[in-house]
Amino acid sequence: MYYITSNPIILWGGLIIVGIPIFYVILGLFREVPLPVRFNRQRREVCVPQADGEYWIVPWESVTAAATQHSSVSQAGKATMGMLFIGFENPDPLAKDDNKHYSLGFGCGGGTTAMALWECMRSYMEIGPEAVEDQTARFDRSKGIWATYLEDLIKAAKLRGWFVTVLWEGFCGIFIFNTLLIDVLERWKLNPPPDLTYPAIIEWSKPLPPEQWAKRSPELEAAIAQREAELLAQTQHMDQT
Numbered sequence: 001m002y003y004i005t006s007n008p009i010i011l012w013g014g015l016i017i018v019g020i021p022i023f024y025v026i027l028g029l030f031r032e033v034p035l036p037v038r039f040n041r042q043r044r045e046v047c048v049p050q051a052d053g054e055y056w057i058v059p060w061e062s063v064t065a066a067a068t069q070h071s072s073v074s075q076a077g078k079a080t081m082g083m084l085f086i087g088f089e090n091p092d093p094l095a096k097d098d099n100k101h102y103s104l105g106f107g108c109g110g111g112t113t114a115m116a117l118w119e120c121m122r123s124y125m126e127i128g129p130e131a132v133e134d135q136t137a138r139f140d141r142s143k144g145i146w147a148t149y150l151e152d153l154i155k156a157a158k159l160r161g162w163f164v165t166v167l168w169e170g171f172c173g174i175f176i177f178n179t180l181l182i183d184v185l186e187r188w189k190l191n192p193p194p195d196l197t198y199p200a201i202i203e204w205s206k207p208l209p210p211e212q213w214a215k216r217s218p219e220l221e222a223a224i225a226q227r228e229a230e231l232l233a234q235t236q237h238m239d240q241t
Helices: 010-028 111-126 145-160 162-175 179-190 199-204 218-240
Strands: 038-040 045-049 054-058 064-074 077-089 101-106
Touching: 010 045, 038 111, 038 145, 045 145, 045 199, 054 077, 077 111, 145 162, 145 179
Parallel strands: none
Antiparallel strands: 038 045, 045 054, 064 077, 077 101
16 A cells, blocks of 8 residues: 555555454454354254353254345445354243344355255254265364365365366465465364363263164154155156246
8 A cells, every 4th residue: 555655544544444354353363262053963952052151952943044145236246145044042941031042143145055054054964964075174184284285276176177276276265365374273273173061061962872863853754745745846847848
């Protein structure tokens, strides 16, 4: 900015625009990483930690999801944004009004992207871990940053080809998004990731024999069968047309 102009108003404005995000990044780096929400598919329950040290055990079938999306049009074109919200209800019937609901928001883009993210969670709980690609290895980096980056390039090249990979993951990844710095910060904060340390939840998290796994409710079974029949009818209709 100084090479463009020496106007103090523009310089201070640029400093504010850049400085505020940097401040929040530094603040987040020194803030304690929150505990994870744990989905237990064998018990069909979810453990939701709270900031005050408590935790909720929420039935999986009571979890709600909402995909929001909105678009705005300007001279630069159309911009579409959205989020995925996942809501949990406090199972304590005597909970106070300000402690009855808890939600998580994911800035994943909304619309189809938000529904795809929810489908990953739903598929894990309803089908099994084999239905979801395991990405947890990125939180346990056994190799160095450059070796990991090279592996990511090779994996991307197999999917999209080397030209797009060099352009996107190579040039844009390093010079615009600085993926190497992101890897450094991610290793710092999430290697290893935090875990639930409540004694009761450690016991709750242990595997169960298959015969003790929780089953779907009859209402959910009926709803899934109805939805599968609708999708089958839609597919047959498209094949005929």
